[in-house]
Amino acid sequence: MNPVKNGFLPPKQPFKRVKALKPGRDEVEEVVFQALASTERREILRIIHTREGGATYSEILGELALTTGNMNYHLKQLEGLLEKDERRCYRLTPLGERAMSVLRGVDVPENLGDYVSAAKASQAVSIHPFVSKLLMGAVVMTSFFLLVWGYIAYIAISEGSPVFVYIVLAFLLVAGLLVLVGLIRVLRSAPEYVKRLERRLGLTR
DSSP: OOTTTTTOOOOOOOOOOOOOOOOOHHHHHHHHHHHHTSHHHHHHHHHHHHSTTOBOHHHHHHHSOOOHHHHHHHHHHTBTTEEEOTTOOEEEOHHHHHHHHHHHTOOOOGGGHHHHHHHHHHHHHOOOHHHHHHHHHHHHHHHHHHHHHHHHHHHHHHHOOOHHHHHHHHHHHHHHHHHHHHHHHHHHHOOHHHHHHHHHTTSOO
16 A cells, blocks of 8 residues: 555654764874974964964964965865864864874884985975886976977978078977977976976875
8 A cells, every 4th residue: 555645644753863984094094194284284283282272273373484375275174183162272183183193193213314314305305106107108208299299390401491490490490309308307206386386196195
């Protein structure tokens, strides 16, 4: 028998609250290390941790050389690690305490100096494989166009062409060489704007 057709609806089932799944270790590590990847966020956590009873927005802002826009951005990134109490003070959550335990565990003994320098040097010139492939593709394409333009220039010189053609070809060859040299330098040195591109693409933190 169809209850709707007979003019009544079945009683509503009681709402069952779905229990949140326990986060895995990888998920916790990703959240914590993403939060700690920024110098500003690490300083915010330290400021709040060192103040008894938490710290207000103004107190945190007063100790950091940040604009309110940047401050709001980093606080947003720290959601889950920070919470506000009834006095609107920021306090560390249990996850925030875990993040602080990671920071407290990082000391700088004198015998780590060489290792830190080696790690910084390696990280400074490393490029994500995806971006590296894009740059290598650009190098190949630029080299191909240089070969084509060089061949056209050879034909133009051999058979004779107007001066305008020589000027255009010379410009293309010079521009192509500059682009090629620039791409090779980027691959070798990984400048900061490449790091920013990787972060915008979500490839690095």
